[in-house]
Ligand SMILES: *[C@@H]1O[C@H](CO)[C@@H](O)[C@H](O)[C@H]1NC(C)=O
């Protein structure tokens with residue numbers, strides 16, 4: 014019986030004897046039961062004789078050094094085994110860890126580690142030694158590595174737990190779960206726990222290899238100790254003296270609960286506060302003592318004797334009481350406040366510290382109000398007055414008044430700083446009066462500040478706002494709206510050509526009345542009595558051909574008091590219309606704006622002025638040239654009067670000179686207003702302005718030219734316009750041609766005048782190009 018023998022072999026180490034029987038039993042399971050029975054039933058071996066291979070499992074201990082001679086852990090047996098056959102092993106660890114000898118003995122050659130590999134699967138073949146032919150089917154078997162207690166329990170790192178203070182005894186704090194690599198189905202892998210300290214407050218229970226830490230008492234108090242560090246030992250082989258063990262420490266934090274009440278740190282608090290302090294101003298801190306953590310501090314303050322109407326207590330971040338102001342203070346009325354404040358707190362559970370005679374649950378608070386020099390105080394912060402617009406019989410509006418609240422009681426002077434304010438204030442009495450009449454239609458509300466200041470040097474000031482509402486009077490005449498009317502050529506009698514309305518700048522809602530100020534033979538007006546009026550045609554037959562002006566004089570009265578009326582002239586266009594009175598073309602009934610012919614005339618005049626200016630410039634240049642040419646030598650200028658060309662111009666039938674001359678200074682000129690008569694061309698009057706200007710320039714030139722000849726000569730040129738076909742006799746004009754003048758001296762003037770010289774000079778290049 015192989016199994017039996019293997020089991021017997023295992024029992025060799027004396028120490029393990031008892032244990033191993035169990036191990037064999039445990040690890041072999043049901044199979045082993047069968048095998049264990051086999052010795053008492055040898056017949057079964059015979060029964061199984063038909064089976065060729067005989068084994069199930071083989072066992073070997075881990076951590077055993079290979080022995081010499083090597084340890085046999087079992088024997089392969091096969092009914093076909095003869096001397097000329099041999100066994101061959103294959104599978105996990107075959108021929109390396111495990112080998113088979115010529116008798117079929119399986120030998121272990123290496124040290125095994127169950128924690129690495131606990132079962133090896135192998136298969137055996139039986140072959141003929143010579144032919145190598147298999148003599149039987151292969152069969153498999155397993156080698157089980159048996160556990161020994163070669164591992165210690167291991168704790169997870171950083172173990173910690175927490176529990177609220179004053180929890181009941183027996184409350185679970187935390188569980189500890191160490192692990193052991195050894196076979197957990199044997200005591201080698203089972204663990205028991207033990208507390209090494211803290212056993213007065215905590216205990217640990219083994220529950221399925223897990224250590225459960227519980228409290229022993231309900232007296233944990235965070236305020237006394239907030240953290241415990243406890244050493245725990247874990248040992249395998251529970252219940253036995255020996256075994257491997259490990260220790261660790263766990264941290265147990267005690268969580269805070271609100272179990273301490275808040276108390277005052279002092280019995281008396283004293284504060285000072287200025288009387289002009291703003292509402293909400295922090296007056297002082299009522300420090301409280303509460304051993305709990307900040308989130309569990311929740312003191313409630315009560316101010317006694319209705320002083321809570323003046324003062325307020327709120328919590329700051331540190332959960333101390335902040336005393337603040339609820340109403341304005343006045344030193345002159347009350348300069349000292351003294352009251353009691355209670356502090357109380359609802360707690361979840363009660364700490365024993367909460368009792369005692371010395372707990373300060375009530376404190377006396379004294380507040381001294383400090384006098385401050387205060388600015389004047391107006392009887393109201395904002396005054397509202399009304400006044401009618403327009404001329405006033407009395408300028409009085411009303412009065413403001415202010416007082417110095419201090420005991421000093423300075424006199425007050427009033428003023429209005431805005432110089433544009435239409436209101437003046439009496440500096441002593443505070444009476445407000447109008448400086449000028451107001452117009453509601455311009456500004457209906459005047460808002461200004463009145464200053465009150467203490468009548469002492471560096472006296473304090475304060476302001477009050479005054480709203481002066483300007484009340485309406487009916488002082489505006491109504492205005493016509495929608496007065497853009499037209500009549501269509503195909504309109505028949507009775508057609509309503511438009512509806513006019515009215516608008517009034519004055520405030521009150523009005524009923525406007527419409528009438529025609531002058532009866533019209535063509536149109537009638539119908540007052541709709543809803544502030545509109547319809548204009549109706551009396552007869553049709555209007556035509557854009559006829560150049561008639563149709564004007565309606567519409568009178569509107571606003572029906573107010575005093576009544577205001579207006580008369581508006583409405584021009585009615587005559588138009589050709591499409592269906593639905595849509596305008597196609599309207600006859601312009603007044604010629605406003607500038608016509609094309611007038612524009613032409615203006616343009617001509619501008620050109621003329623331009624030509625004259627150019628002439629003057631050229632003339633001056635010519636004079637200079639003459640001076641250079643005849644620098645010495647006396648020159649007499651003569652007054653020459655050129656007569657105009659007269660009627661000779663009549664021969665030049667291409668142009669009407671009168672147009673030019675009249676265009677220059679006759680604004681009433683209109684082309685086509687009548688045939689121009691050549692005979693009319695007398696002495697063509699020059700453009701007075703232009704000639705005057707030229708003469709002025711000449712005079713000015715003569716006056717200021719130091720090189721000039723001391724003789725004043727005035728040439729008077731009749732000016733006929735530069736466009737004359739006859740050309741001009743004027744020497745001015747001749748200079749404009751410039752052809753026979755020598756401008757070569759310009760070259761000598763330097764590079765700046767080169768361009769000019771090229772333009773006017775008889776340059777070689779110039780003449781060449783003209784050829
Ligand atoms: C005023 O009366 C006329 C005629 O009764 C009417 O056509 C028009 O719609 C009215 N206008 C308003 C604004 O009520």
Ligand SMILES: CC(=O)N[C@H]1CO[C@H](CO)[C@@H](O)[C@@H]1O
Nearest residue numbers: 533534535552553554555556
């Ligand atoms: C088209 C039309 O009937 N026009 C008349 C308007 O009134 C004037 C008199 O004011 C008549 O001369 C027009 O014939």
